[in-house]
Amino acid sequence: MKRIIAAAACLSLLVVGVAFAAVGGGDVTIKYKKGQVVFSHDNHVGMGLECTKCHDKPFTDSKSHKTVTMKQMQKGASCGACHNGKTAFTVKGNCKNCHK
Numbered sequence: 001m002k003r004i005i006a007a008a009a010c011l012s013l014l015v016v017g018v019a020f021a022a023v024g025g026g027d028v029t030i031k032y033k034k035g036q037v038v039f040s041h042d043n044h045v046g047m048g049l050e051c052t053k054c055h056d057k058p059f060t061d062s063k064s065h066k067t068v069t070m071k072q073m074q075k076g077a078s079c080g081a082c083h084n085g086k087t088a089f090t091v092k093g094n095c096k097n098c099h100k
């Protein structure tokens with residue numbers, strides 16, 4: 001019994017440790033042919049956006065990332081769901097905000 005309790009305590013510490021390490025998925029690097037964009041969970045979750053605003057649609061995780069073009073984003077795909085000039089700065093400009 002003691003052993004089970006100790007194991008459970010270790011496990012919960014581990015989970016808490018991961019939770020404190022980064023909000024949600026942390027910084028996620030999205031690579032494309034000629035560059036990459038870093039998405040910050042800290043910034044997005046920190047401004048009060050709930051996980052469900054982005055998960056499971058349009059995003060799941062890096063492994064099952066669905067590559068989109070800027071053209072598709074301008075029509076509302078991926079980041080463009082919010083970065084449309086209404087909810088957040090538009091993907092029709094502001095390139096440097098995302099492409100550092």
Ligand code: HEC
Pocket residue numbers: 023024025026028030039041044045049050051052053054055059060061062063064065066
């Ligand atoms: C504003 C949008 C947004 C919000 C809000 C958001 N996420 Fe994410 N999340 C993303 C994106 C973008 C990715 C990368 C997915 C991809 O590459 O297709 C991601 C990936 C992840 C991953 C996988 C990380 C990896 O490297 O594959 C986890 C875990 C995750 N998110 C958890 C969360 C949790 C938990 C919350 C709420 C606390 C949250 N996310 C809120 C956009 C968001």
Ligand code: HEC
Pocket residue numbers: 030031032033037066067068069070071078079083090091092093094095096097098099
């Ligand atoms: C809100 C953030 C954001 C803004 C603003 C943004 N991009 Fe992007 N861009 C991305 C992300 C994320 C990807 C990678 C998409 C993927 O691979 O799924 C990308 C991919 C690209 C690509 C490769 C795909 C393609 O369409 O050929 C190019 C080129 C590009 N961006 C150029 C630009 C230019 C030029 C601007 C400004 C007019 C811009 N981006 C504005 C986030 C942004």
Ligand code: HEC
Pocket residue numbers: 030037038039040043044047049053054078079080081082083087088089097098
């Ligand atoms: C659920 C809505 C939502 C989605 C989806 C979303 N964002 Fe944002 N993002 C926001 C809001 C709201 C802001 C803050 C308002 C503003 O700056 O116009 C913001 C701010 C930002 C900023 C400036 C703050 C910072 O983190 O440096 C960047 C860069 C950014 N987003 C990149 C992205 C990229 C890249 C994606 C796609 C992978 C994405 N966002 C998807 C809502 C979203």
